[in-house]
Amino acid sequence: MKFEEKTIDIIRRTHDVKSFRFRRPAGFDYKPGQYILVSLKVEGDMVTKPFSLSSSPTEKNHIEFTKKLTGHPFSNVLDNMKIGDFAVISGPFGKMTFEGEYSKVALLSGGIGITPMISICKYCTDMHSDVDIMLIYSNKTENDLAFKQELDEMMQDNINLKVLYTLTRASESWTGCRERICENMVVRAIPDYKERLFFICGPPAMVKSMEDMLTSMNISGDMIKKESLIGY
Numbered sequence: 739m740k741f742e743e744k745t746i747d748i749i750r751r752t753h754d755v756k757s758f759r760f761r762r763p764a765g766f767d768y769k770p771g772q773y774i775l776v777s778l779k780v781e782g783d784m785v786t787k788p789f790s791l792s793s794s795p796t797e798k799n800h801i802e803f804t805k806k807l808t809g810h811p812f813s814n815v816l817d818n819m820k821i822g823d824f825a826v827i828s829g830p831f832g833k834m835t836f837e838g839e840y841s842k843v844a845l846l847s848g849g850i851g852i853t854p855m856i857s858i859c860k861y862c863t864d865m866h867s868d869v870d871i872m873l874i875y876s877n878k879t880e881n882d883l884a885f886k887q888e889l890d891e892m893m894q895d896n897i898n899l900k901v902l903y904t905l906t907r908a909s910e911s912w913t914g915c916r917e918r919i920c921e922n923m924v925v926r927a928i929p930d931y932k933e934r935l936f937f938i939c940g941p942p943a944m945v946k947s948m949e950d951m952l953t954s955m956n957i958s959g960d961m962i963k964k965e966s967l968i969g970y
């Protein structure tokens with residue numbers, strides 16, 4: 739489906755992350771974890787880039803994608819976008835989806851790779867699903883933690899959702915985890931990891947290293963779903 743819609747809301751998530759909301763057109767159905775193609779006029783030309791939906795299909799009135807602002811031309815057009823400005827959107831696309839097909843899942847996310855995980859967590863929470871979700875969310879600093887408040891609120895509403903935040907360059911006051919996601923952390927945080935379906939999303943290098951790590955932990959390929967944010 740391809741449509742042109744006005745921006746109805748813009749939400750600043752962190753110093754360099756913003757979410758963009760559009761009215762959800764009738765008939766636009768998608769699964770948690772899928773992505774859209776967003777086309778904008780950049781320096782006179784239409785430019786198209788993929789973005790995971792950070793909204794959940796349970797949210798009937800809007801769809802949302804979330805952009806890490808890079809200072810590059812496409813990003814700057816989005817950064818300067820005002821409510822009422824148009825974007826051309828097509829989709830949905832992607833196979834890294836989850837609608838509760840498995841009773842226990844582990845989500846491994848790096849940086850802006852949190853976006854499809856937000857869709858999955860929101861969907862399961864809104865559906866009152868009893869799927870056991872363990873999300874490990876890695877970032878550099880406290881200031882980079884997009885959606886932390888939303889995840890903390892979801893954990894209040896969904897006893898089956900647990901989130902482990904880990905920061906590789908945390909300030910001294912951070913009392914949480916400080917490592918990159920590694921085998922040791924997975925074994926400690928997810929002792930029943932062998933019973934879980936894994937989802938990985940983040941920059942390509944992170945996705946590759948997580949996949950290699952899970953393979954070395956004897957997790958078979960059919961228990962790993964992944965989305966690499968190529969271009970980021």
Ligand SMILES: Cc1cc2nc3c(=O)[nH]c(=O)nc-3n(C[C@H](O)[C@H](O)[C@H](O)COP(=O)(O)OP(=O)(O)OC[C@H]3O[C@@H](n4cnc5c(N)ncnc54)[C@H](O)[C@@H]3O)c2cc1C
Pocket residue numbers: 773787788789790791803804805806807808809810811812813832850853854965966967968969970
């Ligand atoms: C399925 C999928 C889902 C995605 N979902 C998201 C999402 O939810 N949120 C999100 O933010 N992104 C997402 N992406 C990535 C997104 O599509 C963009 O590629 C990304 O946001 C960067 O776009 P940009 O225009 O800001 O930067 P670009 O100009 O495309 O630059 C991308 C990278 O290339 C390098 N680069 C480009 N130009 C230069 C230059 N002149 N000098 C030096 N380095 C340069 C930089 O490392 C830069 O970070 C997704 C990608 C895929 C494939």
